[in-house]
Amino acid sequence: MTNSDSILEMINVSKTFPGVKALDQVNLTIRKGSIHALMGENGAGKSTLMKILYGLYTPDEGGEILFDGQPFTPKVPIDAIRTGLAMVPQEISPSGNLSVAANFFLGRELRKGFLMDHQAMNKETAKVLDELGIPMKVETLMQDVSVAKAQLLAIATAVSYDAKLIIMDEPTTALTESEVQQLYKIVRKVQERGISIIYISHKLGEVFELSDEVSVIRDGEYIGTKQTSDITKEELINMMVGREMDEMFERERVEIGETLLEVNNLSLPGKFEDISFDVKKGEVFGIAGLVGAGRSEVVEAIFGYKAAQSGDIYLHGKRVEIYKPMDAIKQRIGFVTEDRKLTGLMLNMSVTDNMIMPELGPYIQSGLISDELASHVAEDMKKQLRIKTPTVDTIIDNLSGGNQQKVLIARWLLLEPEVLILDEPTKGIDVGAKAEIYKLIVELARLGKAIIIVSSEMLELLSLSDRIMVMAEGREIGIVDREQATQEVILEMAAGGEVPSEQTIDTSDLRIEGVA
Amino acid sequence: MDSLANKRLAKTNYTEFLNKYGMLIILVLLFVALSLKIDGFASVRNVLSILEQVSMFGIIAIGVTFAIVTGGIDLSGGSIVALASVVGASIVTGSEGYGMTIFAFGAALFVGSVCGLINGSITAYGRIPPFIATLGMMTMARGMAQLFSDGRPVDASSDAFTSIGDGTVFGIPGLVIIYVLVAVVCHVMMSRMTFGRHVFAIGGNVKTARICGVNVEITLVKVYVLAGALAGLAGAMLASRAYAGNPTFGNMWELDAIAAAVIGGTSLAGGVGSVGMCIVGALIIGVMNKGLNMMGVDPYWQQIIKGMIIISAVLLDAQKRKKA
Numbered sequence: 120m121t122n123s124d125s126i127l128e129m130i131n132v133s134k135t136f137p138g139v140k141a142l143d144q145v146n147l148t149i150r151k152g153s154i155h156a157l158m159g160e161n162g163a164g165k166s167t168l169m170k171i172l173y174g175l176y177t178p179d180e181g182g183e184i185l186f187d188g189q190p191f192t193p194k195v196p197i198d199a200i201r202t203g204l205a206m207v208p209q210e211i212s213p214s215g216n217l218s219v220a221a222n223f224f225l226g227r228e229l230r231k232g233f234l235m236d237h238q239a240m241n242k243e244t245a246k247v248l249d250e251l252g253i254p255m256k257v258e259t260l261m262q263d264v265s266v267a268k269a270q271l272l273a274i275a276t277a278v279s280y281d282a283k284l285i286i287m288d289e290p291t292t293a294l295t296e297s298e299v300q301q302l303y304k305i306v307r308k309v310q311e312r313g314i315s316i317i318y319i320s321h322k323l324g325e326v327f328e329l330s331d332e333v334s335v336i337r338d339g340e341y342i343g344t345k346q347t348s349d350i351t352k353e354e355l356i357n358m359m360v361g362r363e364m365d366e367m368f369e370r371e372r373v374e375i376g377e378t379l380l381e382v383n384n385l386s387l388p389g390k391f392e393d394i395s396f397d398v399k400k401g402e403v404f405g406i407a408g409l410v411g412a413g414r415s416e417v418v419e420a421i422f423g424y425k426a427a428q429s430g431d432i433y434l435h436g437k438r439v440e441i442y443k444p445m446d447a448i449k450q451r452i453g454f455v456t457e458d459r460k461l462t463g464l465m466l467n468m469s470v471t472d473n474m475i476m477p478e479l480g481p482y483i484q485s486g487l488i489s490d491e492l493a494s495h496v497a498e499d500m501k502k503q504l505r506i507k508t509p510t511v512d513t514i515i516d517n518l519s520g521g522n523q524q525k526v527l528i529a530r531w532l533l534l535e536p537e538v539l540i541l542d543e544p545t546k547g548i549d550v551g552a553k554a555e556i557y558k559l560i561v562e563l564a565r566l567g568k569a570i571i572i573v574s575s576e577m578l579e580l581l582s583l584s585d586r587i588m589v590m591a592e593g594r595e596i597g598i599v600d601r602e603q604a605t606q607e608v609i610l611e612m613a614a615g616g617e618v619p620s621e622q623t624i625d626t627s628d629l630r631i632e633g634v635a
Numbered sequence: 636m637d638s639l640a641n642k643r644l645a646k647t648n649y650t651e652f653l654n655k656y657g658m659l660i661i662l663v664l665l666f667v668a669l670s671l672k673i674d675g676f677a678s679v680r681n682v683l684s685i686l687e688q689v690s691m692f693g694i695i696a697i698g699v700t701f702a703i704v705t706g707g708i709d710l711s712g713g714s715i716v717a718l719a720s721v722v723g724a725s726i727v728t729g730s731e732g733y734g735m736t737i738f739a740f741g742a743a744l745f746v747g748s749v750c751g752l753i754n755g756s757i758t759a760y761g762r763i764p765p766f767i768a769t770l771g772m773m774t775m776a777r778g779m780a781q782l783f784s785d786g787r788p789v790d791a792s793s794d795a796f797t798s799i800g801d802g803t804v805f806g807i808p809g810l811v812i813i814y815v816l817v818a819v820v821c822h823v824m825m826s827r828m829t830f831g832r833h834v835f836a837i838g839g840n841v842k843t844a845r846i847c848g849v850n851v852e853i854t855l856v857k858v859y860v861l862a863g864a865l866a867g868l869a870g871a872m873l874a875s876r877a878y879a880g881n882p883t884f885g886n887m888w889e890l891d892a893i894a895a896a897v898i899g900g901t902s903l904a905g906g907v908g909s910v911g912m913c914i915v916g917a918l919i920i921g922v923m924n925k926g927l928n929m930m931g932v933d934p935y936w937q938q939i940i941k942g943m944i945i946i947s948a949v950l951l952d953a954q955k956r957k958k959a
């Protein structure tokens with residue numbers, strides 16, 4: 120039964136959670152030295168399967184796991200690491216107040232006598248980073264390191280543990296295109312060392328670019344494994360969702376009305392300068408740029424989370440004062456934030472409570488919150504967005520990443536917003552659900568709402584937006600119409616002012632429509 | 636989409652049940668065990684006396700529960716009891732009639748609220764951790780009580796005033812009735828009102844709470860005012876029961892109150908807790924205190940045992956959250 124060229128074999132592995140059968144007799148075989156993609160819809164059980172391998176969850180009785188031919192039953196992560204299995208989790212949480220090298224050596228610090236040997240650690244870290252071609256200063260504090268770099272560091276750490284198998288759970292959700300390219304390079308370098316990789320992702324492009332083999336699970340059941348070169352995108356989607364579906368989203372166009380939101384000369388020194396644009400009724404307005412371009416800061420300012428220092432915001436032609444989120448909510452502005460964990464979820468509260476928090480008013484009956492009514496409404500949302508959860512009273516921490524994201528979108532849909540701001544709305548969301556969210560966005564546009572989308576996924580921006588504003592280093596580079604917007608144009612502009620000079624006019628009332 | 640993942644399983648309801656009602660079961664077992672061991676433990680008189688004792692620090696525990704649910708803490712309860720007791724007592728001393736009694740209770744509540752307002756403002760606007768803010772208040776309120784009373788007990792002999800602590804309605808002590816009323820009101824506030832939901836939101840994720848339009852600062856101030864007011868109320872109750880106010884009253888009560896909240900499953904990480912379970916926690920402490928006393932256990936040992944129980948409760952809570 121044991122297969123000498125496989126590093127990992129999982130046979131009939133199941134996992135039951137309170138109220139959920141997350142995995143049902145799953146089989147998975149990973150060949151030595153291969154990059155093995157693992158795909159499946161939100162809540163399919165991918166992360167759960169990996170957490171079992173990493174000793175975070177104990178599987179149900181009856182299954183078997185072989186690592187390098189030996190029975191493998193990790194009780195805690197250190198067991199897994201000692202055996203040669205490392206994981207870069209879906210949500211990495213490095214210790215921000217420690218240096219890069221200290222994070223690298225966390226839990227296995229080098230010592231000289233009783234003291235830590237910082238010099239040796241710095242040297243060793245630098246060596247590994249260098250070998251893998253990761254440009255990073257080892258003495259930088261982790262909190263000053265970008266998500267992408269943190270991601271790469273986690274990979275380097277895994278390599279340095281002498282791992283034979285590294286699990287990467289959606290490593291690119293928070294990365295921009297160029298950072299993704301860098302990650303690919305590193306992943307390939309790791310593979311060259313004979314290390315196998317399990318690569319979880321919702322992005323088809325990545326899977327086809329990187330992986331040798333791809334396995335699919337659906338609703339906790341193993342569907343199959345294919346050579347990536349033997350399968351088409353359509354076939355893969357079919358395996359995942361169990362029906363035919365287009366990868367590309369062709370949106371319907373809806374009528375665009377008068378100006379709904381207008382932003383004039385918005386500035387927050389150090390973050391962004393002189394941002395001006397307007398969004399019309401029925402319009403989907405995209406904001407593009409590299410990470411750090413100030414996109415999120417601009418939308419945070421519009422919502423009043425971190426208010427701008429100067430500039431004006433007009434709604435329906437009237438100037439509005441937005442200093443704090445409450446002001447924005449009163450004006451029916453909704454805001455799906457970028458970082459699910461940090462500013463989105465209230466992890467130990469129920470799905471319902473997470474949804475209704477911005478506006479409790481509608482659920483108050485004779486002075487008291489009616490949980491029954493709230494559950495009812497949440498139940499409707501659960502159906503509409505196909506949120507996979509046993510009940511709406513489930514604690515949201517127990518939902519899969521993608522399903523948590525859907526709850527956050529539901530939260531702001533319940534507000535019935537006039538303006539809906541979405542910052543990386545489809546982070547960690549599967550192909551099928553993505554299309555549904557896109558449809559929802561278009562539906563809102565049809566109802567005459569104004570939509571602002573910040574996204575690092577070029578395809579998403581291009582297929583959804585009517586106009587796209589490109590930012591670089593806190594400046595507004597220009598606004599491009601849908602017809603003129605192509606990947607090249609936007610990337611060039613986002614690279615920061617490298618657009619020919621007549622197109623980088625920064626007086627904000629002069630709109631550049633259609634840079635080509 | 637009827638998927639496997641949406642199916643519910645029976646076995647898990649059992650563990651959920653234990654998680655939810657485990658402490659209640661422990662309370663019942665503790666009570667039954669002590670009743671079997673000690674003659675008269677289960678007598679009506681004894682039970683009422685336990686309830687009376689519990690009612691005072693139990694009221695503080697309710698306020699502390701609110702603070703802990705926001706992710707904070709309130710250490711000043713015991714000292715506020717002392718301050719409120721001497722203020723209340725000084726008002727009623729030598730007076731007659733319910734007018735002055737109401738005034739004394741009002742003054743106790745007011746003094747407590749002011750202390751709470753200071754706690755809350757420092758925490759919310761000064762961005763000082765509540766541990767520090769309320770630690771400061773703990774010392775200050777005790778000092779003010781000493782100053783106000785010259786370090787001596789303050790007589791509270793007023794028939795009307797002491798009748799609150801002594802009297803019964805249908806055989807139920809007045810203090811217990813106050814406790815029940817406060818608990819009901821606070822339970823409704825915490826579980827069914829916007830204020831309560833915001834308290835949970837802040838403890839769940841303060842950044843998210845802000846984004847959801849919660850006025851974090853004002854909510855925090857309200858929480859600490861409530862906690863202070865309840866401690867003030869407990870001070871007046873104690874004064875009326877003891878016929879006096881005393882600057883040494885309420886010593887270490889804040890710890891019993893925190894213990895009650897934590898034993899009741901309020902998570903120190905914030906975002907989790909309930910008034911109902913806080914009462915269960917307070918009752919466990921009350922039953923235990925009484926039982927150990929009646930068995931004649933050395934008071935030093937009593938402290939050790941209490942400490943162990945508090946630590947076990949926190950361990951249990953940590954375990955519960957870690958388990959997959």
Ligand SMILES: Nc1ncnc2c1ncn2[C@@H]1O[C@H](COP(=O)(O)OP(=O)(O)OP(=O)(O)O)[C@@H](O)[C@H]1O
Nearest residue numbers: 136141161162163164165166167517518519520521
């Ligand atoms: N700790 C838990 N307690 C209860 N249920 C859980 C827990 N963790 C996961 N689940 C459930 O198990 C199922 C599988 O979740 P998992 O996180 O493995 O999905 P996933 O495939 O990684 O999805 P995504 O693509 O959204 O990250 C989901 O229905 C989820 O609600």
Ligand SMILES: [Mg+2]
Nearest residue numbers: 166209519520
């Ligand atoms: Mg996952």
